[in-house]
Amino acid sequence: MTNPGLDHPAQRRLPVAVPLTLAALAVAFSLMPWLVNAEWVVWGAPLALSLLVVLALVLFWRFAGTARPSPESTGQQGQVPQGVAPLLSAVLPVWRHQVQLVGKQTEAAGMQLTGSFGRVLEQFDAAGIGTAVIGKSDQSTSSISLLTLCERELQPVVGSLTGVIEGKDSMMESIRTLSDEIKSLHDLAEAVGAIAWHTNLLAVNAAIEAARAGESGRGFAIVAQEVRQLSQRSAQTGKKISSGVDRVVAIMDKTMAIAESSHEQDKRAVTVSGQIVEDVLQHVRKLGESADAMEIHGRAIRQEVEQLMLAMQFQDRVGQIMQCVNDDMDRLAQAIAQLGQEDLPGVQAWLARLSASYTMEEQNLR
Amino acid sequence: MPASTPDRTHRRALIVDDDNFQRELLKDLLTQSGWIDVAACSGGQEALSAIGRLGASAYDLMLVDLQMPGMDGFEFMGALEAAGFRGAVVIVSGQRSEVLHSASLVAQLRRFKLLGSLTKPVPKSDLLALVAGL
Numbered sequence: 001m002t003n004p005g006l007d008h009p010a011q012r013r014l015p016v017a018v019p020l021t022l023a024a025l026a027v028a029f030s031l032m033p034w035l036v037n038a039e040w041v042v043w044g045a046p047l048a049l050s051l052l053v054v055l056a057l058v059l060f061w062r063f064a065g066t067a068r069p070s071p072e073s074t075g076q077q078g079q080v081p082q083g084v085a086p087l088l089s090a091v092l093p094v095w096r097h098q099v100q101l102v103g104k105q106t107e108a109a110g111m112q113l114t115g116s117f118g119r120v121l122e123q124f125d126a127a128g129i130g131t132a133v134i135g136k137s138d139q140s141t142s143s144i145s146l147l148t149l150c151e152r153e154l155q156p157v158v159g160s161l162t163g164v165i166e167g168k169d170s171m172m173e174s175i176r177t178l179s180d181e182i183k184s185l186h187d188l189a190e191a192v193g194a195i196a197w198h199t200n201l202l203a204v205n206a207a208i209e210a211a212r213a214g215e216s217g218r219g220f221a222i223v224a225q226e227v228r229q230l231s232q233r234s235a236q237t238g239k240k241i242s243s244g245v246d247r248v249v250a251i252m253d254k255t256m257a258i259a260e261s262s263h264e265q266d267k268r269a270v271t272v273s274g275q276i277v278e279d280v281l282q283h284v285r286k287l288g289e290s291a292d293a294m295e296i297h298g299r300a301i302r303q304e305v306e307q308l309m310l311a312m313q314f315q316d317r318v319g320q321i322m323q324c325v326n327d328d329m330d331r332l333a334q335a336i337a338q339l340g341q342e343d344l345p346g347v348q349a350w351l352a353r354l355s356a357s358y359t360m361e362e363q364n365l366r
Numbered sequence: 367m368p369a370s371t372p373d374r375t376h377r378r379a380l381i382v383d384d385d386n387f388q389r390e391l392l393k394d395l396l397t398q399s400g401w402i403d404v405a406a407c408s409g410g411q412e413a414l415s416a417i418g419r420l421g422a423s424a425y426d427l428m429l430v431d432l433q434m435p436g437m438d439g440f441e442f443m444g445a446l447e448a449a450g451f452r453g454a455v456v457i458v459s460g461q462r463s464e465v466l467h468s469a470s471l472v473a474q475l476r477r478f479k480l481l482g483s484l485t486k487p488v489p490k491s492d493l494l495a496l497v498a499g500l
Binding site: 144152155156157160265268275276282283 | 432462471474475
């Protein structure tokens, strides 16, 4: 096997024709005295000798250059050391298999990593992490969160219930006034009772005096006068009672109006409060569902991350394969460098040693 | 003023919204429908100051936004009730429907006359339909 590009430099710089020409000239000059005349001996002989010296130097230089060993000339003339070619033809497919295995492992791991990262992102999206406020808002940062909403709703409920209690105060005041009025009516009733007692007494007296009729008619006149006065007092008391009853009725009406108004307000407040509490409960349920969903998605994310960490171990596998190939290439280089001193190992022995360094089943070339 | 438009000359409305564009838009809509006295505030505190000057009963209608910096719409409605306002309220917000629903409940509990809630951007016909009864 020849390679023109790897010829020795001396061969390129000095063609073979040069020493041949020098030799021919030297022979010609040395023969000149016999061919032409004797005078040629005077200057022809030294010239021929000079040419021979030059020829000798040229030949020495060229020869020395040709004989100089060179790494480029060694084996580059198509001379592959014996045993290397079959070893290479056996080892190279193994190396190729290892490199292809690395490629496959890397590709598979890359796809697995991409898929896992994609699934992790999906889980993050599903859990609402990094997208928006919990509750599927489309207005992200400007949105009112569910927790804030619960707080804003419950505050007026508490205020409303306080208002309901305060609303009862005015009604209680009216009822207290009504109680006082009823007490005064009781006093009036006692007064009327006293009048009745006196009237009864007078009636008895009148009966007694009637028994004496005819004897002293003036007694009847006095009794009649007293009865009249009593009846006037009764009439006044009656008016007072009537007036008191009117006041009681007015207070009762007012109290009833307050009670009815308060009742309507309370009823509405309780209804709306109930709706708000239900609304808040819905928010809380939603928050609970979000929390549950986050827990579920969190578990899924954890599983994916575990898968990712497993997938990341492809680096170890690839590193081990590459180390096998690298070590084997070093061994071959070393074996070739020591060819003069040691013979190359046999192909089978070489492959057995290489396969002994495998760490995975897939590394075996089937 | 068209004959069919109700006389709003003596009614006073107050718009509370931090968005300048929305304030101008709502003001124009009310003015077009016959409301002469329409004021606008950029936040709850500013609105409460205005109410403090004229009195809560001076206003017949409040258009209240919910999401505002500082005092939000919920807090503003609480302060509005404390100030004694018992007039009509329309909630105007860009928030999602569940927030509008919650705000409507709160407005009812505050004993306002809740006319309804509107999602931004506010359609003119919807706003006019809500305030038509005033």
